[in-house]
Amino acid sequence: MTRSQARKRRADAQRSRASILDAAIEVLNTEPDASVEAVAATAGVTRQTVYAHFPSREQLLAAVLDYLTDEAVAAMDAADLDTGPAMDALLRLLEAGNRTFGRYPVLLQKLSSLAVSPHTNHQRHAPVADRLKRIIQRGQKTGEFDNQLSPDWLVAVTIKLGHTASEEVDAGRMSGNEASEALHTSLLRVLRADTTNHTP
Structure with a gap:
């Protein structure tokens, strides 16, 4: 992997993490017991992507x-x-x-x-x-x-x-x-x- 590819991957990961956190704030402020699946859907990512960044619900919170x-x-x-x-x-x-x-x-x-x-x-x-x-x-x-x-x-x-x-x-x-x-x-x-x- 080239240096520019590594930078792009890191930037993509940071954007993905930020979108998950924004979605979690939006969803959980309305329904604090909402599922990880609901957060993932609002963020436009898969449940697996959420867990890749936050291995547990407690870590996400x-x-x-x-x-x-x-x-x-x-x-x-x-x-x-x-x-x-x-x-x-x-x-x-x-x-x-x-x-x-x-x-x-x-x-x-x-x-x-x-x-x-x-x-x-x-x-x-x-x-x-x-x-x-x-x-x-x-x-x-x-x-x-x-x-x-x-x-x-x-x-x-x-x-x-x-x-x-x-x-x-x-x-x-x-x-x-x-x-x-x-x-x-x-x-x-x-x-x-x-x-x-x-x-x-």
Whole structure:
């Protein structure tokens, strides 16, 4: 096989993989228990082609979650996180993530049930956590955010509060707007520096 043929084969495989993931998102967000055959039909490939890329349904679902996470991170990076007040940047980051994940409520409920190791879970959260930490550290340097608590702790609290807001919406106890307002208010109270007793 020539080098150009190998490049073409790799490009074809990448396109095939992307079309399968796009089809899986479309199909599973409507019917989370849809078969691999339904995904293959929507992607315009055979079931065997799907399994060639993703040997099990669990691996397909994990790849879908990684794909959506990459999409959300790209939206966050487009939100100009390094300019303006840190709290505004933090809210832009959260809104960018919500815009992405909010398009797939049924699918994300299914994906949240995936069993993953702590290491895999940490790696999946790392891109978002890194961006959160960058904003929080900037806010601590400018005096906007509490500098008596470690950035890692504040990142963990922010992620947990974000998950709690999503869970309240999924359970039907809050609307999306109510959860968003509650999240923003909670983050202001947790992160904001006490200007009456601030240590630069």
